[in-house]
Amino acid sequence: MKFRPLQDRLVVKRVAEESKTKGGLFIPDTAKEKPLEGKVISVGNGKVQEDGKVRPLDIKAGDSILFSKYAGTEIKLDGEDHLILREEDVLGIIES
Numbered sequence: 001m002k003f004r005p006l007q008d009r010l011v012v013k014r015v016a017e018e019s020k021t022k023g024g025l026f027i028p029d030t031a032k033e034k035p036l037e038g039k040v041i042s043v044g045n046g047k048v049q050e051d052g053k054v055r056p057l058d059i060k061a062g063d064s065i066l067f068s069k070y071a072g073t074e075i076k077l078d079g080e081d082h083l084i085l086r087e088e089d090v091l092g093i094i095e096s
Contacts, residue, residue: 012038
């Protein structure tokens with residue numbers, strides 16, 4: 001399914017978190033926190049300014065990002081969990 005968010009929104013897929021600590025202990029699913037890191041799947045056209053012009057987003061599809069803990073709306077696309085976030089909920093782009 002093709003899905004493109006509107007305005008300054010992004011569709012993000014969470015990155016799987018490690019199930020083992022650095023010391024080698026396994027973390028059960030009930031004790032895991034949701035990861036705050038994700039990969040951008042698609043982006044909207046941009047934010048409409050007060051003067052009517054559209055400001056393009058700083059984030060593009062394929063970027064790895066860090067976002068706020070309680071940000072976004074969870075959705076299912078093609079049976080997989082995704083998040084829809086606003087650009088303002090993104091804390092930064094992870095560069096490798």
